[in-house]
Amino acid sequence: MLSSYPSAIILILPIVIILVIVVQYVLIKKYDFKCSNCGSIFSPSLSSDLLTPHSFGRKRLRCPKCGQITWVSRVPKKLNS
Numbered sequence: 001m002l003s004s005y006p007s008a009i010i011l012i013l014p015i016v017i018i019l020v021i022v023v024q025y026v027l028i029k030k031y032d033f034k035c036s037n038c039g040s041i042f043s044p045s046l047s048s049d050l051l052t053p054h055s056f057g058r059k060r061l062r063c064p065k066c067g068q069i070t071w072v073s074r075v076p077k078k079l080n081s
Helices: 004-030 046-051
Strands: 031-034 058-062 069-076
Touching: 004 031, 004 046
Parallel strands: none
Antiparallel strands: 031 069, 058 069
8 A cells, every 4th residue: 555655656746736826826927025125026937926926926036126135015907909
């Protein structure tokens, strides 16, 4: 019974990783982030979005405008009308 666990992990782990990447990609398309220091609104790359510390809708990112690393808040993207 224990010998079947490694093969299950090998099967399930790639599926979980792909699912996390897809969810993050969808969130990047729907939301931008607002710098708590200067108020600039920006969209991070997928890699920085995946690899940065986060907590309940906030992420620790470097603002491209002021250059500060701060906790940024998620804001919905504005639709182009």
